[in-house]
Amino acid sequence: MPTLLIALLAAATSAAPSQKVKVAIVPLTAGEGVSEKTAASITEVATSEVRRIPSIQLITQQEVGTLLGFDRQRALLGCQEDTCIAEVGGALGVEHLLFGTLSKLGESWLVTFKLMEVKRAKMLAQADRRIRNGTVDDVLDAMAPMIKELFGNPELAPPAPRPARTDGKPALPSESGPVAPAWAEEPYDFAGKRPELQVATDGKGRYFAFVPYSSEGQALFVGDGKRLFEQRIVGASAQGGSFDYSFWEPRAPARWQAGFGVKDGTPQLQCGKTAAPLKLLGKSEAKKLLDKAQLYKPRWRRHAHALARDDEGNYYFVDRAREPEGNKDFRLFIGTKGKMRAVKVEDAIVDEAGEIFFTSLGRLKMKRGAQTEAEFVVGALRTSLVWLAVDRNAAFAYGELGAYAGEVLGTACDGIF
Structure with a gap:
C-alpha cells in the first residue's frame, strides 16, 4: 500500500471517535393533542439521556437538520420503506436511528421510541409508555427509564477493535462520514393543468403514467401507484401510432437498453436487450389511480x-x-x-x-x-x-x-x- 494511503487512513482512524456506536436521534413526531414545540422539548430531554451512555456517539436532531436540510429531513422522517430507512442511515453515516411519537388522547400521554439498525432495517428495541392523568413533568420523568430500556440491547455493544496489522499497512476505513443524501422526493408542479396521462402496469405493482409522444412534449412517471417519479427522457422517436422514449438509466450497458414506448397499441418496457409487454389500464381505472397518486420530480439528484x-x-x-x-x-x-x-x-x-x-x-x-x-x-x-x-x-x-x-x-x- 502506498505511503500516502497509509497516512490517509491513519488520519481517518485518529479523527474518528474510538469504537463507539453511531446513533442519530430524530425529533419525536407530534401526534394528536401535542404541539411540535412540546415534542421537540421532550426530544431534547431524551437526547440528554442518550448522551450519558459512554458507548454511543450521538448525532442530534439539530445535526440531522444541518446535514440534510429542513425539506429533506421532513421527507426522510416521513418514509417507512426499508430502502428509505437504509438511505437515511447512509445519508447520516450512522448504524442506528432512534425515533418515535408523542401524543395525548384524553387524559393519557402516549410515548413510543423505536431503535432501528439501519443496515438490516431491523427493529432492535421499542419502548412504550401510557401515562394516565399525568403532566408533562411525568413524561419527562419517563425518559430516563425508557432510554435505559432501549439501549440495554446487547446488539448495541460497541464493536471489538480491529487488530493492528503487523505489516505496517492499516486497513481501509470501516465507516463512512455523514454526507447529504443523493435523492429527494419533491412533488411535481405542472404550473397549470396536469396533462392527460395514460397508465400501464406490469401486473406486479409497478405503474407507468405517460403522455404519448407529441410535438408539445413528452412525460413518463413510474412508481408503485401511490408515488410516481418522473423519468428523465433523453431521447424520443415516433412512427405512426407507435413511439419510444429513452430515459436516464446509468446502469444500462447502452442507452437503447433503457426505454419505454407503445408499439402497435401495446405499452412495453425495455431494461436490457428484451422489451417486456405491459397492460394498458382503462380510462376510468387510470383516473382512479391518478386521483390518489402523488407525482414527483426525478428522485435521483x-x-x-x-x-x-x-x-x-x-x-x-x-x-x-x-x-x-x-x-x-x-x-x-x-x-x-x-x-x-x-x-x-x-x-x-x-x-x-x-x-x-x-x-x-x-x-x-x-x-x-x-x-x-x-x-x-x-x-x-x-x-x-x-x-x-x-x-x-x-x-x-x-x-x-x-x-x-x-x-x-x-x-x-x-x-x-
Missing part, C-alpha cells in the same frame, strides 16, 4: 462526476448535484470495490485546468489537458491515480463499485439492473 483508481485497487469516486448549474456540491467516496466509504468534501476548485477536492484527509487533484492526470495528496506525499472516464464506466460506478449500495435511483429499471 446527483450524477457521477469523476472516477480514478490507484495501482492497488482503491477507487476515488466523485459525484455532483445536478442543480444548480456550476454548483460545488460534491461528494467523495474512497475504498475498494464494494467497500466504498464517504469522505466529506469541504471545498472544491473547478476551472479550465482541472479540479481539486479538499477533505480533512487530503486533497484529490484532477488535471485536464492532452492527457488527464489524477493524484491524491496528503502533505508532501502524492499517490498517482489512473483516470477512468465516467461516461464509459457509468454502469460500474452506479452498480458494482458500491458507492450507492442499497440506494434506489427511482428509474423504471430499478430492481432489474
Whole structure:
C-alpha cells in the first residue's frame, strides 16, 4: 500500500471517535393533542439521556437538520420503506436511528421510541409508555427509564477493535462520514393543468403514467401507484401510432437498453436487450389511480462526476448535484470495490485546468489537458491515480463499485439492473 494511503487512513482512524456506536436521534413526531414545540422539548430531554451512555456517539436532531436540510429531513422522517430507512442511515453515516411519537388522547400521554439498525432495517428495541392523568413533568420523568430500556440491547455493544496489522499497512476505513443524501422526493408542479396521462402496469405493482409522444412534449412517471417519479427522457422517436422514449438509466450497458414506448397499441418496457409487454389500464381505472397518486420530480439528484483508481485497487469516486448549474456540491467516496466509504468534501476548485477536492484527509487533484492526470495528496506525499472516464464506466460506478449500495435511483429499471 502506498505511503500516502497509509497516512490517509491513519488520519481517518485518529479523527474518528474510538469504537463507539453511531446513533442519530430524530425529533419525536407530534401526534394528536401535542404541539411540535412540546415534542421537540421532550426530544431534547431524551437526547440528554442518550448522551450519558459512554458507548454511543450521538448525532442530534439539530445535526440531522444541518446535514440534510429542513425539506429533506421532513421527507426522510416521513418514509417507512426499508430502502428509505437504509438511505437515511447512509445519508447520516450512522448504524442506528432512534425515533418515535408523542401524543395525548384524553387524559393519557402516549410515548413510543423505536431503535432501528439501519443496515438490516431491523427493529432492535421499542419502548412504550401510557401515562394516565399525568403532566408533562411525568413524561419527562419517563425518559430516563425508557432510554435505559432501549439501549440495554446487547446488539448495541460497541464493536471489538480491529487488530493492528503487523505489516505496517492499516486497513481501509470501516465507516463512512455523514454526507447529504443523493435523492429527494419533491412533488411535481405542472404550473397549470396536469396533462392527460395514460397508465400501464406490469401486473406486479409497478405503474407507468405517460403522455404519448407529441410535438408539445413528452412525460413518463413510474412508481408503485401511490408515488410516481418522473423519468428523465433523453431521447424520443415516433412512427405512426407507435413511439419510444429513452430515459436516464446509468446502469444500462447502452442507452437503447433503457426505454419505454407503445408499439402497435401495446405499452412495453425495455431494461436490457428484451422489451417486456405491459397492460394498458382503462380510462376510468387510470383516473382512479391518478386521483390518489402523488407525482414527483426525478428522485435521483446527483450524477457521477469523476472516477480514478490507484495501482492497488482503491477507487476515488466523485459525484455532483445536478442543480444548480456550476454548483460545488460534491461528494467523495474512497475504498475498494464494494467497500466504498464517504469522505466529506469541504471545498472544491473547478476551472479550465482541472479540479481539486479538499477533505480533512487530503486533497484529490484532477488535471485536464492532452492527457488527464489524477493524484491524491496528503502533505508532501502524492499517490498517482489512473483516470477512468465516467461516461464509459457509468454502469460500474452506479452498480458494482458500491458507492450507492442499497440506494434506489427511482428509474423504471430499478430492481432489474
